[in-house]
Structure formats: structure tokens, C-alpha cells
Amino acid sequence: MPPEADEPRVESPKRYAVGFPGIGHALQYAYEEMGPARGVRALGRMNQADGFDCPSCAWPDPSPDHRKTAEFCENGAKAVAWEATRKRVDAEFFAAHSIEQLRAMDDHELEWQGRLSEPMYLASDATHYAPIDWEDALQLLGERLRGLSDPNRAVFYTSGRASNEAAFAYQLLARRLGTNNLPDCSNMCHESSGAALSQTIGIGKGMVTLEDIENAAELIIIAGQNPGTNHPRMLTALEKAKKRGARIIAVNPLPEAGFTRFRNPQTPRGLVGPGTEIADRLLPIRVNGDLALFNGLNRVLLEREEAVPGGVFDHEFLDRYCDGLEAAKNHWRSLDWALIERLSGLTREQIEQTADEVISARSVIVCWAMGLTQHPNSVPTIREIVNFLLLRGNIGRPGAGPAPIRGHSNVQGDRTMGIWEKMPDSFLDALRDEFGFEPPREHGMDTVDSIRAMRDGKVDVFFALGGNFASATPDTAVTQAALAKCGLTAHVATKLNRSHVCHGREALLLPCLGRTERDVQAGGEQFVTVEDSMSMVHASRGRLLPPSANVRSEVAIVTGLAETMFGDDLGWRAMRDDYAVIRGHIERVVPGFHAYEDRVRQPGGFVLPRPPHDSRDFKTETGKARLTVNEPTATEVPDGCLLLQSVRSHDQFNTTVYGYDDRYRGIHGGRRVVFVNPFDLRSRGLADGEKVDLISVWKDGERRADGFRVVSYPTTKGCAAAYFPEVNVLVPLDSVAETSNTPASKSVAVRLERSAQQ
Incomplete structure (x- = not known):
């Protein structure tokens, strides 16, 4: 049985991150789940040029010639051990555990049971999942999808861990059926980043590279992010930046161990010495006070510029590449300091001191994560960060720019591949020209709208490629009741989770290979590709044996379902047999993927175009970066709350x-x-x-x-x-x-x- 949660014991918070305890916890977890020999094989190939990409976060890898033997963090090791566990969940397990018994388990206990090892089916009114063979499972799912009165009564959800090849095939299947209902985990994390960046600089991705952070930035502001827990390998990059003299400002309501001190397990100083102090300044901001903070910073920069014209703003950059400056300046002049202080939870003096550091730095990066993206005013907040960067020309030069730090390993790649309910017509036109059918043009439903539709009885089939929809989404009781209204819920998954026991009238569990495992198809051994947080695309090759002979790859499941539904009309069988065929389609549909097969086979892969970073080319409506007016707001809190x-x-x-x-x-x-x-x-x-x-x-x-x-x-x-x-x-x-x-x-x-x- 798994370790059980009891009354939590509380000790003093740690004053440092990683060190010997991090190594110990990672190795202990890996040993318990995988065993020593399997653990060594798995961890030794993790994040290596000829190995597999970490299935957890999307932090970029160093160049192949600078990678360590142990190129992973504690949580990365746990993610691999979690996936590569020796425990199995099979027909015997489901026969012994009813749905009600499974629902009584907490999230940790459900996933702790082990890897799903064969397809399972829950019939209407059944109390237990029962085994089903693959052909019958795909036939059942295909019949339910083809039998819909309207393709838009299906929802195709995607987790950020799916490969580029699986994601491309999945969106192709949904659009071949006739729907753009392609919600994904981006809808719940960095959708606000993409919206704000698209509006202001013309591309919904960050502009920063690992090289920018490690070797060029003079000031790095980290807002609404906890690298020590969520992206631990980022601490290594921050340590390198610190050692060459960069300053780091942490903006967070909670003091975090990773900002206090980092004991790098790859260095003697980290293991036996004091480690490295990461944050030079901590701004203990009020939750959702970031918009007010950056409003205040921009006001200070304006005041300093007007006091000494030409001393603060990059006028050459602003005049040549930007518009909207005058309206933004008028807005900042009108701001009330008392309001800024109240909304941010910071004093004017703290903001003025931060501005001193900004003016002293020739290159500034702003990193953020979900501490900024999950508020009602998140999009204005990120637009105001873009304003802040534009004023001093901190976009499109080394060591500068916006850096949204993505959470899941290929969440950015999935969006690039077309997993979005609002893909532009240019993408749909290219899909039409490549495959010879007319994709639907009406925008589909995102995650929140999909839950509303399920709640209102407007969805018959919910199909999930990975993820844990029932736990990841808001308003848990509403979401679980909404899933129960679906005729069929089907999940492609590696392990049992909450979504599998919060099901529709019928349910399917379709077990898939993990990132760590060998993928052999009719065309031989395959590899997949992923895109990291900084637009690098690289190969991932699993090395371990699959958990059973009855588990299929995500690509094989998706293309097999498509062939069941449509025959081989778009060449689904060839895509399944050789993933290079899918990469050929991607090359002709998705911009930036020319010579895909050749470039991704190079160690480290290749970087996708990022026009503002590479050429200060802004793909906005005006052709220029846009400064915007963003009124300072914050979440209203009733008295006593x-x-x-x-x-x-x-x-x-x-x-x-x-x-x-x-x-x-x-x-x-x-x-x-x-x-x-x-x-x-x-x-x-x-x-x-x-x-x-x-x-x-x-x-x-x-x-x-x-x-x-x-x-x-x-x-x-x-x-x-x-x-x-x-x-x-x-x-x-x-x-x-x-x-x-x-x-x-x-x-x-x-x-x-x-x-x-x-």
C-alpha cells in the first residue's frame, strides 16, 4: 500500500533548495518505483541527445556538449520513476476494485497503483471496468464518434505531454471529423500569456533563450513563479547568471527556498559549501498585485525620463518599432500612488528601488508562470510587462525579453501542432492543401466552455489524450457532474487517475506507452519530437521496454482510431508505421519546420523562428510592437475574507x-x-x-x-x-x-x- 496521509506534521521551512536531500529523495523514489538496474538505465538517458525528454517540465536543455551525466532534477527523476514503475494495473486489479472503491482513493493512491497494461471498458451501469481488446475498443469509440448528430458534440482534450507527432495526428482526426473542439491544458495555464503577447508583439511565445539567461541578461525579474519546485533546473541557469554578475529580483507573496539559496548537486560548493544566494531582492507582493507593480514601475521610468530626457527610454527603438506610447504615457501620469501601493501590497520606496535596478541594467528579462496567468486581469498584467520591456528596448536583443515559463514538457509544441480551438485560417488552409479535405472554420470550445457544454448536456463524447481533466479543472463538483452527463468518456493514459473514475455513462481506458519506452512500429523503431519553453525542437527516444505487449503508442492509438472511422483516406496507416511520414506532413503545414527530418536528427535539434527576437519583426496589426493602456486592478475581496x-x-x-x-x-x-x-x-x-x-x-x-x-x-x-x-x-x-x-x-x-x- 502507498504511504498514507495523516495529520500533517509542520516544521520550519527550508532555507535552501536541492543539495544532498534533493539527491537522496530523487534516488530513493527512483529505487522504490523502478529498482536499481532499471532506474540507472532510465535516468542515464534522461535529457540526453540520444535519449528521451523529461516527461515533466518544459525547461530547455543545454547544448549537447554542455550536458551533465545527470541532466535532471529531483522532480524529473520522480516523473520518470512514476512512469517507469514496475507496478501494473490490469484486469485482475479492476476485477478486485469497483468504481466506488476507486473513487474513495485519493489522487496519490490512485496513481500509485501502477501502469495501465491493457484496454478496459466500463459498460453503462457497470460497477467494474472489464477488459476489452483493442479492435473492439477502437470500433466502439469510432462508432460513437461517427454516430454523433453533430461533430461539435465531441470534445478532444489534450495534455501537454503528448509528442508533436501524436498532437498533429490528434488535431487532424478531430478536424477530419469536423470539429475544432480541441481544448488543452494551455487553456488553464499560459493562455493568458499567449493572448497578451500576440496582441502586443505578434507572437504568443516567449523571446528568451537559455543563452540569454545564463550569459547575457544583467537583470532577471521572476514574477509569479517558484523555480525551486516547478522548474528546478532553472536554478542552475540562474546560478550561472549570478556568477557572472546578473541581478535577480523575485516577486512572490510566499518566500520560497529556491530564491533563498541553491545548493547545486553538480558542484562541490553546492554539496558541501553554502551554495548560491539566488534572489538579490524579494518583493512580497499581494496576490494579483503584479499589474499595479508594473504600472508603478512604468510610471517611475516615465518620471525619470521626463526629468532627464533621453536618460531612460530607448527612443530609437520606440520610434522605429513601437506605437501607442503617447496614450500609455498619459495613463501612467494619471496613476495614483496610493492605489498602486494598496493593490500591489508594496511601498512606493520598494518600487522606486526596483526601478533603480532596472535603469542600471542594459538588458532585462521578465520570467513568469501561473502566478500571473490565472487571475481575471492576467492579460492586462502581461501586456503591462511588455510595456515595461519595450520602454528600454528590452525585446529583440541579447539577454532581454519576455519569458513565460511553460509547465508541461510539450505544451508549447502541442499548440504549434494545431491543438487549439482557434487556429488561424492560414493553418487550416495549409491542412486543406496537404490532405485534400476542408477543415471546419468555426472556432471550437476551450476547456471552460467544454465543461459548460458538458454540464448543459451538449457533449456526447469526451476524448482525452493524456491528462487528468477531472482534477486539473476548476469547480471540481461541477466538472465531475458534467463528465457524468457524457455518453462516453475515453482516456489515453499511462496510469489510473481521478478522471477515469469520474466518467460518462460508458468509459474506455486506452493504455499508452510512456516517454521512457521503446516505440516499435511496422516501419521499425520510432522516435518522437517535442518543443521546449524556448522554441527548441528536439528528438526523444524511449529506451525501456513497454509495461506490457498490450500497450500502444499515442500515435498508434490515434491513427488506428482514425482508420477505423475513415478508412485509410488520409494515409493514417503510413503515419502509424513510420512517424517520419507525420513529420513530412508537419513540414508542409506548419511554418518553421522546413527540412524537419534532417534538422531534428541533429544533436540538440533546432530552434523555431521567433521574429521579434531574431529581427525585431512584429507580426501585429500595425506591424509594430504595441504599448497598451492597462488600468491597475486587483481581485476584490469581501470583508473578512x-x-x-x-x-x-x-x-x-x-x-x-x-x-x-x-x-x-x-x-x-x-x-x-x-x-x-x-x-x-x-x-x-x-x-x-x-x-x-x-x-x-x-x-x-x-x-x-x-x-x-x-x-x-x-x-x-x-x-x-x-x-x-x-x-x-x-x-x-x-x-x-x-x-x-x-x-x-x-x-x-x-x-x-x-x-x-x-
Whole structure:
């Protein structure tokens, strides 16, 4: 049995990240799940040029000649061990565990059971999953899809871990059926980044390279991101930047161990010495105060420029490449400092001091993650960051630019491959010309709209390529009830998760190969490709044997289903037999993939075009980068409430929970904790260690999550934090970011009520 969560034990937070404990935890987990020999084989090939790409985060790899033997972090090792475990979930397991018994397990216990090893089917009104052979499973799913009264009554969801080849085949299948209902995990994380960057610089990706961070930036601002837990290998890049003299500013409501000190396990100083102090300055911002902060910074830069004309702004860059400056300047002049201080939670002096550092730096990078993207005003916030960068010409030169740090290993690649409900006509035209059918043009549904449609009985088939939809999405009770209204839910997956027990009237589990495993098709052994956070495309080759002979690759499942539905009309069989055929199609459909096969076979792969970075070519409506007016706003919090943000534990990746510890924050043996400032506890008559219920307050009513242990923690006053997916139940489905429709999971107004059971 897995280790069980009990009453969480709380210790002092760690003052450093990684070091010997990080090595120990990674190796212990790998040994327990994979065994020593299998573990050595897997970890030795992870993130190597001739190996497989880490299945967790999308942090870029160094050039092949600069990679370490152990080119992975603690959480990367856990992700591989989680996937390459020796435990199996087969027909015997499902015969012994009913759906109700499985629902009683928590998320960690479900996934801990092991790898799915054969396709399973849950009939209408059945109490147990039962085995089904592959041909019958694909025939059943194909019949349900072909039998729809309208193709738009199907939803094709995608996780960010799918390869480029699988993602391209998947979107092709959906559009061949006749729908653009292609929601994905981007809708819930960096959709706000893509919307804001597309509006302002003409491309929905970041402009920064690993080389920019390590060797060129003089100032790096990290806002709404916790690299020590979510992207640990980023700490190595930040350490390199620090050693050559770069300054780093951390903007975060929570003090994080990774910002305090990094003990690099690859260096003697990291193992036996004090390590490296990462953040030179910590701005303890109010949750969702980032828009006000960057408004304030831009006002200060304007004031300094007007005091000494030509001393702050890059006028040559602004005049040649930008528009909208005068309206933005008028807006900044009108800002009230009292409002900026109240919304940001920072003082004018703190913002002025930060501006001093900005003016002293010739090149500035701003990194961010979901701490910025999951608020109602996320898109204006990121537009204001772009304003900040444009004023001093910090886009399109070495060591400068916007850097949205993506979470899942190929989430950016999936979007490049066409996994988006609003792909432009240029992509659809190219798809038509390549395959000879007319793709649908009407925009499809994103994640939030798909849940609404399922809730309202407008979806008959929900098909998921990876992911854990029921746990990752907002408003848990609403989402799970919505899934239950579907006629069929089908999941391509490696392991059992919550979504598989929150199912439609019928359900299918289709087990797939993991990133770590050999993929042999009729055309021989295959490899796949992925795109990292910084637009590098490279190959990934699994090395381990599959968990069973009855598991198929994602590409084989998707193309096999398509052939069942449409025959071999688009050459599905050839795509399945040899993935180079898919890459040939991608080369002719997706810009930037010329000579795809040759370039991706080179060690390290190749970089996709990023016009603003490469040539200061801005693909906006005006042909110039756009400065915009973004009024300072923040989430309104009713009297007596706190502003709750959802966060990850150090012992998880996305919805995958590896264990019940968060040692960086001092939490052991439990996850139902809420971090609250000591002042806020005293003002509510609560004591550290008491049990409380969390009640979210929104215009449509209240939602409740019971039994959380209060942890007195130095978060910003008026703010609180707790782990997802446990608190997703508190996030209203209709509380979303403007423009991007991303769930506002970091902007939840909650009140604390003392629990009846202490």
C-alpha cells in the first residue's frame, strides 16, 4: 500500500533548495518505483541527445556538449520513476476494485497503483471496468464518434505531454471529423500569456533563450513563479547568471527556498559549501498585485525620463518599432500612488528601488508562470510587462525579453501542432492543401466552455489524450457532474487517475506507452519530437521496454482510431508505421519546420523562428510592437475574507502527487493545509495548527473545502495559499481571465471557519 496521509506534521521551512536531500529523495523514489538496474538505465538517458525528454517540465536543455551525466532534477527523476514503475494495473486489479472503491482513493493512491497494461471498458451501469481488446475498443469509440448528430458534440482534450507527432495526428482526426473542439491544458495555464503577447508583439511565445539567461541578461525579474519546485533546473541557469554578475529580483507573496539559496548537486560548493544566494531582492507582493507593480514601475521610468530626457527610454527603438506610447504615457501620469501601493501590497520606496535596478541594467528579462496567468486581469498584467520591456528596448536583443515559463514538457509544441480551438485560417488552409479535405472554420470550445457544454448536456463524447481533466479543472463538483452527463468518456493514459473514475455513462481506458519506452512500429523503431519553453525542437527516444505487449503508442492509438472511422483516406496507416511520414506532413503545414527530418536528427535539434527576437519583426496589426493602456486592478475581496492562491507541493507535478511531503515549506505527511499570515490568524482568533474549513465567496454563491490545518506562514498579509487539486473545488467555473478564459485559480476570495472536528 502507498504511504498514507495523516495529520500533517509542520516544521520550519527550508532555507535552501536541492543539495544532498534533493539527491537522496530523487534516488530513493527512483529505487522504490523502478529498482536499481532499471532506474540507472532510465535516468542515464534522461535529457540526453540520444535519449528521451523529461516527461515533466518544459525547461530547455543545454547544448549537447554542455550536458551533465545527470541532466535532471529531483522532480524529473520522480516523473520518470512514476512512469517507469514496475507496478501494473490490469484486469485482475479492476476485477478486485469497483468504481466506488476507486473513487474513495485519493489522487496519490490512485496513481500509485501502477501502469495501465491493457484496454478496459466500463459498460453503462457497470460497477467494474472489464477488459476489452483493442479492435473492439477502437470500433466502439469510432462508432460513437461517427454516430454523433453533430461533430461539435465531441470534445478532444489534450495534455501537454503528448509528442508533436501524436498532437498533429490528434488535431487532424478531430478536424477530419469536423470539429475544432480541441481544448488543452494551455487553456488553464499560459493562455493568458499567449493572448497578451500576440496582441502586443505578434507572437504568443516567449523571446528568451537559455543563452540569454545564463550569459547575457544583467537583470532577471521572476514574477509569479517558484523555480525551486516547478522548474528546478532553472536554478542552475540562474546560478550561472549570478556568477557572472546578473541581478535577480523575485516577486512572490510566499518566500520560497529556491530564491533563498541553491545548493547545486553538480558542484562541490553546492554539496558541501553554502551554495548560491539566488534572489538579490524579494518583493512580497499581494496576490494579483503584479499589474499595479508594473504600472508603478512604468510610471517611475516615465518620471525619470521626463526629468532627464533621453536618460531612460530607448527612443530609437520606440520610434522605429513601437506605437501607442503617447496614450500609455498619459495613463501612467494619471496613476495614483496610493492605489498602486494598496493593490500591489508594496511601498512606493520598494518600487522606486526596483526601478533603480532596472535603469542600471542594459538588458532585462521578465520570467513568469501561473502566478500571473490565472487571475481575471492576467492579460492586462502581461501586456503591462511588455510595456515595461519595450520602454528600454528590452525585446529583440541579447539577454532581454519576455519569458513565460511553460509547465508541461510539450505544451508549447502541442499548440504549434494545431491543438487549439482557434487556429488561424492560414493553418487550416495549409491542412486543406496537404490532405485534400476542408477543415471546419468555426472556432471550437476551450476547456471552460467544454465543461459548460458538458454540464448543459451538449457533449456526447469526451476524448482525452493524456491528462487528468477531472482534477486539473476548476469547480471540481461541477466538472465531475458534467463528465457524468457524457455518453462516453475515453482516456489515453499511462496510469489510473481521478478522471477515469469520474466518467460518462460508458468509459474506455486506452493504455499508452510512456516517454521512457521503446516505440516499435511496422516501419521499425520510432522516435518522437517535442518543443521546449524556448522554441527548441528536439528528438526523444524511449529506451525501456513497454509495461506490457498490450500497450500502444499515442500515435498508434490515434491513427488506428482514425482508420477505423475513415478508412485509410488520409494515409493514417503510413503515419502509424513510420512517424517520419507525420513529420513530412508537419513540414508542409506548419511554418518553421522546413527540412524537419534532417534538422531534428541533429544533436540538440533546432530552434523555431521567433521574429521579434531574431529581427525585431512584429507580426501585429500595425506591424509594430504595441504599448497598451492597462488600468491597475486587483481581485476584490469581501470583508473578512482572504485572497487564496492554489500552489504546488514540492512532492507533485501538476495533478500528479508523488507523496505527502512539501519539505521546502516544512510540511510532512499531509496536503490539506492552508498557509496564512500570523497577523491574519490573530485577527480571526485562530491559532497555528487549528483545523478550518475554506469557503470561497463569489457572486453565484459559496463553495466549501473542509478540514484544512492552518499553518502560520510569512505570506503577504491578506493572502493565503493551499495545494491544488484539493482547492480546485473552490474555483468558480465562471471566474476566468478576460480574453483568455483561463480559470482564475490564483484569485479566490475565501473565509476561514473553524472546523467542527479539531
